[in-house]
Amino acid sequence: MTNLDLFIVDAFTDTPFGGNPAGVVLLDSPRDDAWMQSVAAELRHSETAFVGPADGEGVRPLRWFTPVAEVDLCGHATLATAHALGVDSVFQTRSGRLTCSIRDGGWIEMDFPADPAELVEPSPDILDGVGDASVVAVGRGVSDVLVQVSSADEVRALQPDLAALARVPVRGVIVTAAADGSPDIVSRCFYPNVGVPEDPVTGSAHCTLASWWAPRLGQAELYAEQASPRGGSLRITLRNDRVTLAGQAVTVVHGTLTG
Template sequence: MNTNGTRLFVVDAFTDEPFRGNPAGVVILDEQRDDAWMQAIASEMRHSETAFVLPGQDGWWQLRWFTPTVEVDLCGHATLATAHVLGGSTRFRTRSGELTCTVSPDGWIEMDFPADPPTPVSAPPELRRALADDVTVVTVARGVSDLLVEVASPHDVRAARPDLSLLASIPVRGVILTAYDDERDRIVSRCFYPAVGVPEDPVTGSAHCTIGSWWAERLHRDELVAEQLSTRGGTLRLTRQGDRIRLGGRGVTVWHGEIAV
């Protein structure tokens, strides 16, 4: 093995169990690397996002995120994974501004992200066709990056089998299906991003800036528990604070090594 390689970690985010939650690559850089190299590493890793972090001279870290096909403006689970690798309390400069992570007394990492209250819109025809008769749509709203679709029940979220090619044709980053589970008092969701190379994301931190803003307003509550109902599953704690959303989660390192190129 090349003992002078770049350090690489894989962390399962928004879970305290290995092989659940959302896996993210975390690459610790010791020098600036070009975009093509970072995109190639992310494509090789094949996780929904791989984070690349470079230390700054002022105590802040420079953080970027790549899917297997493109760079993205914001990614929650890979930010959580990076903070987990760096020890918890961390400050990042990103394409979405300055982000801070702190460790709560019970060991959860809390990320301070911009809130994203979505605006109700008409459902695109492609959305109706993509969902077919699997779900009952209550409301459709547009956030900064994603289309949020409130459906009638948690069962509808679980049962959905959308046509991913039709979802990819909608001019948004991705499509969120969400409902309130009144029996368990939590928000549930699934998130689909075929347009950026991620058919269904296991647990999506950035989407909860939109989800949390939507449900905090509708339920008249600033503190919520959220669960993403993917096959792997994951749990988040959401706290609305003005125009910010605090996203809380856990992380587990499942392996680490070095990039030899």
């Protein structure tokens, strides 16, 4: 039986018990998928990250699991992992190589692939899922569907039909609108298909949000708010086919995982 370092980190916040909590497990050797899935189910965070030792080039393997499935990309758990490690890091993942850089003030910058969404017609399940919100446009990214509605107030007041959203054949549904002043954009993200009804703050969704809003608002750098009950914020910058996501994080638990 091996004892492993375990962290619970609140990501995209500078305040404990805000933002999006993630588990981070520092592996000393490879573990099988079933074991990692069991740990993620035990911790019950929207994602738990499993990071291995660095190779000769300083690159660490990184994987993410929800309580019920492995996912291809997770921003907040990557931020949490970089925060737990406390150093600039390069990770090899199912979405390619990701770089995290520690900046002043506890900010961490992550270099992620952009995920532009192509305009599609809204399906009945999408329309039912967002209820009374006024749909302006719908886009389909690699992982998620983005639904633009008419106002930030509609995003904040949204009472989604999660059963309808679960019928949309994607990882999740992002509901978003432009905001006046600060923040520049507001969003909420729903992932019932992977066991996460509403994600508190979703880094990977902002790869789609940056690609959607930067050309529409005429600015590459955006201040974004995810208006879940816990809430969180991040700075996003679109650079051609890459997105820089910058956020802060707070460790709330550091302990030992026995298993």
